[in-house]
Each structure stands twice: as structure tokens, then as C-alpha cells.
Amino acid sequence: MMASDSNIYKPIKASVERVIDESPMIKSLVLIPEHDFSFKTGEFIELTINGFGEAPFTPSSSPLEKKRLEVTVMKAGYVTEKIHALMPGEVVGIRGPFGRGYPVEKFYGKEVVILGGGCGFAPIRSLLYNLMAEKEKFRKVILCYGSKTPEDCIYKPFVNELRKVEGFEIYRSVDKADESWDEREGVVTVLLDDIRVNISNSVAIVCGPPVMMKFGTLKLLEMGYPETDIYLSMEKNMSCGLGKCGHCMMGKYYVCKDGPVFTYDEIKEQPGIWL
Ligand SMILES: Cc1cc2nc3c(=O)[nH]c(=O)nc-3n(C[C@H](O)[C@H](O)[C@H](O)COP(=O)(O)OP(=O)(O)OC[C@H]3O[C@@H](n4cnc5c(N)ncnc54)[C@H](O)[C@@H]3O)c2cc1C
Ligand code: FES
Structure with missing residues (x-):
């Protein structure tokens, strides 16, 4: 299910139900989307923090659950630092799901x-x-x-x-x-x-x-x-998540659209696969 029927760039709202400290650098957020949200395992979402930006994450929860979604986030920079500061009750945005997950x-x-x-x-x-x-x-x-x-x-x-x-x-x-x-x-x-x-x-x-x-x-x-x-x-820097902006290109592939899951056979000849 796409985030919005009319505008693929528009996130749906999700409230933070719980924040779990997994390790000194990693937290999980339990999110309750404003309506049922489906994804296949290995697909990813763009998580928006209002006023700061968005970043891609692969849900870590069961793809069988539609009413709650969990993401696990390592602090890496600007957006992930804001995500780590979120408290229960705050609202974030979700776009997606995007890409090709595990077959x-x-x-x-x-x-x-x-x-x-x-x-x-x-x-x-x-x-x-x-x-x-x-x-x-x-x-x-x-x-x-x-x-x-x-x-x-x-x-x-x-x-x-x-x-x-x-x-x-x-x-x-x-x-x-x-x-x-x-x-x-x-x-x-x-x-x-x-x-x-x-x-x-x-x-x-x-x-x-x-x-x-x-x-x-x-x-x-x-x-x-x-x-x-x-x-x-595969993880590459991403922006649109939709195969439009080109930020995620890895040789002939858009990682956001053709991946992020690939067989080694598919990508072994592409440049920079381990960067
Ligand atoms: C499909 C996909 C799924 C992902 N799933 C998860 C997940 O489940 N949990 C998780 O913690 N992270 C995940 N990531 C990585 C996460 O998106 C980045 O850590 C995040 O975008 C960094 O944002 P920032 O604003 O905090 O960092 P920035 O301030 O933008 O950057 C901090 C540093 O991280 C580097 N960086 C930014 N994005 C990436 C990236 N995608 N890969 C490698 N380096 C990057 C920058 O070049 C910079 O050096 C995923 C990435 C992709 C593409
Ligand atoms: S993130 Fe824009 S084309 Fe892949």
C-alpha cells in the first residue's frame, strides 16, 4: 500500500508509542500509523521528522502486523540524531513502502x-x-x-x-x-x-x-x-525512494527501486558495491 493514494511524496502520520534503547547507539521506535500500513520484509520506508528531513529505514517488525510498525535506528548524523531524541506521543511521517524486499x-x-x-x-x-x-x-x-x-x-x-x-x-x-x-x-x-x-x-x-x-x-x-x-x-544514500532523483545509483541500478535486496550475481559487476 502506498503512503498516500494521491501524492506519493506525502507521508502519512504515525505516532511514537514507545522508544526502546537497544544499545548505546541504537534505538527502536514503535510507531502507530494513522491507518493500516503493509510492507514486505526487506522493503524500506522513508521516515520524516517534521522540519528536519527524512531518512530511509527498513522496518524491523513483522510484515504480518498492519497496525504497528517498528524501526531500529543507529545514530549516524543529523536526522538520526533527531530520531533518537523522539519521545512517546510525538508524531512522525512515513512514506512507502519502497523497493524490492526478500523473495x-x-x-x-x-x-x-x-x-x-x-x-x-x-x-x-x-x-x-x-x-x-x-x-x-x-x-x-x-x-x-x-x-x-x-x-x-x-x-x-x-x-x-x-x-x-x-x-x-x-x-x-x-x-x-x-x-x-x-x-x-x-x-x-x-x-x-x-x-x-x-x-x-x-x-x-x-x-x-x-x-x-x-x-x-x-x-x-x-x-x-x-x-x-x-x-x-544494499544501502546507498537515498532521497526520493522512487527511482527519480538518482541519488542511490549503483551502476545500472537504482537501489531504491531495483533493490535494496539483490543477489550477488546481479550486482557483482556494478561499481562501488561495498562503499
Ligand atoms: C534502504 C535503506 C535501509 C536502511 N535501513 C536502516 C535501518 O533499518 N536502520 C538504520 O539505522 N539505518 C538504516 N539505513 C541507513 C540510514 O538511512 C542512514 O543512517 C541515515 O539516512 C543517516 O541519516 P542522517 O541524517 O542521520 O545522517 P547524515 O547526517 O545524512 O549523514 C551522516 C553520515 O552517514 C552517511 N550516510 C548517510 N546515509 C547513509 C546510507 N544510506 N548509507 C551509508 N552511509 C550513509 C553520510 O554520508 C555521513 O557520512 C538504511 C539505508 C537505506 C538506504
Ligand atoms: S533515491 Fe531517488 S532515485 Fe533512488
Whole structure:
């Protein structure tokens, strides 16, 4: 559903119901849109802060929920700083949903391996809600998630719930552990050494900071994943979100319209994919 039937640039209103501190740099906002809002997992929205501007975010909540929407935001600059200062009861704008999300139907019958880092857990959480709702359709789901330190690990209650779901395996690592941490230490790709997966019947999904996307993809290729079975959620600077302004161009693609989800095969020849 588009944000407005008459004007695609006009946001709908959404009130902030709750603000959740996920880590020192990351907050989630629970938003209540003025009317039902639908999206597919992996699609993105433009979130407007009145008088300051807008920025793209991938909803982190379940695509099955229409009455509330969650976004998880890392403080990066001007707009995200304003978002971090929002309080319950304040009103923001939402445009979208935009782009091409995860082709979940293509994952049916397969082992789904998800590699996530930092705030890249946001679209992945939405995807995981989707996979949980249809869990009998996948052979298994393996989440490998990495963050810098234990306190940077987001969605702790969600991860605890996920560990209880049959057919789901959860592995986490931190770059630098402390005495509170009893999981893996090292960059997130070390987790791929720990998993058992039938690559010939598997797809891999990668979402995180550019350097993690690059080395995650290289590791998956080394493991034997075909380029067509590696799905990447790309982030580029965006403005219109509609394939009009050209801000998000990556070679021949508009990331806002043709992506943000691409297979590695689709984008491997395009310039600057890891920037
Ligand atoms: C499709 C899509 C989905 C996204 N989903 C999320 C999400 O779920 N959660 C989240 O925290 N962030 C997400 N982002 C990134 C988020 O949009 C940017 O962090 C935000 O636009 C920064 O706005 P700002 O005004 O705070 O920063 P600015 O003041 O504009 O910039 C601060 C710094 O961040 C850089 N920057 C700005 N936008 C981006 C970008 N898109 N990618 C890389 N660097 C950027 C700038 O070049 C600058 O160096 C997503 C981006 C895209 C394109
Ligand atoms: S953001 Fe304007 S063309 Fe993609």
C-alpha cells in the first residue's frame, strides 16, 4: 500500500508509542500509523521528522502486523540524531513502502543462513518474524549475528525467544568479549565455520555494514554458495525512494527501486558495491 493514494511524496502520520534503547547507539521506535500500513520484509520506508528531513529505514517488525510498525535506528548524523531524541506521543511521517524486499517464497524447502552485523539485524529481524510464521516451509534457519561488544548486541529478548523456536539455530559473536560473554569471540564470519549446512539446498542472506557484507560474501563464495543464492541488502544514500532523483545509483541500478535486496550475481559487476 502506498503512503498516500494521491501524492506519493506525502507521508502519512504515525505516532511514537514507545522508544526502546537497544544499545548505546541504537534505538527502536514503535510507531502507530494513522491507518493500516503493509510492507514486505526487506522493503524500506522513508521516515520524516517534521522540519528536519527524512531518512530511509527498513522496518524491523513483522510484515504480518498492519497496525504497528517498528524501526531500529543507529545514530549516524543529523536526522538520526533527531530520531533518537523522539519521545512517546510525538508524531512522525512515513512514506512507502519502497523497493524490492526478500523473495521469501524462493527460500521454501531450503536451509536459510542469515549473516547479520550491527544494525543490519533490523531487516533481518523482520525477515525472521516472517520465517517463524511459516517455519514448516524451511528445512532450517541459521542466524549468525555479530556485533562489536556484548553491549552492542541488539534485540536480546527477541534472540532469547528465537532460541526456543524449533528448526532455528542462533549463533552470535562479538569482536571484543568481556566476562559477561559466553558465546563466540571474533568477526562474525567465524560463525560460518561453526555451522552445518547443505549448501546445495541453501540460500544465504547478508545484511550489515559494508565491510561485513564484503567479507561475508567472500566467505560464502569460498564455502561454495552460488552467486545466485547470496542475497544482499544494499544501502546507498537515498532521497526520493522512487527511482527519480538518482541519488542511490549503483551502476545500472537504482537501489531504491531495483533493490535494496539483490543477489550477488546481479550486482557483482556494478561499481562501488561495498562503499
Ligand atoms: C534502504 C535503506 C535501509 C536502511 N535501513 C536502516 C535501518 O533499518 N536502520 C538504520 O539505522 N539505518 C538504516 N539505513 C541507513 C540510514 O538511512 C542512514 O543512517 C541515515 O539516512 C543517516 O541519516 P542522517 O541524517 O542521520 O545522517 P547524515 O547526517 O545524512 O549523514 C551522516 C553520515 O552517514 C552517511 N550516510 C548517510 N546515509 C547513509 C546510507 N544510506 N548509507 C551509508 N552511509 C550513509 C553520510 O554520508 C555521513 O557520512 C538504511 C539505508 C537505506 C538506504
Ligand atoms: S533515491 Fe531517488 S532515485 Fe533512488
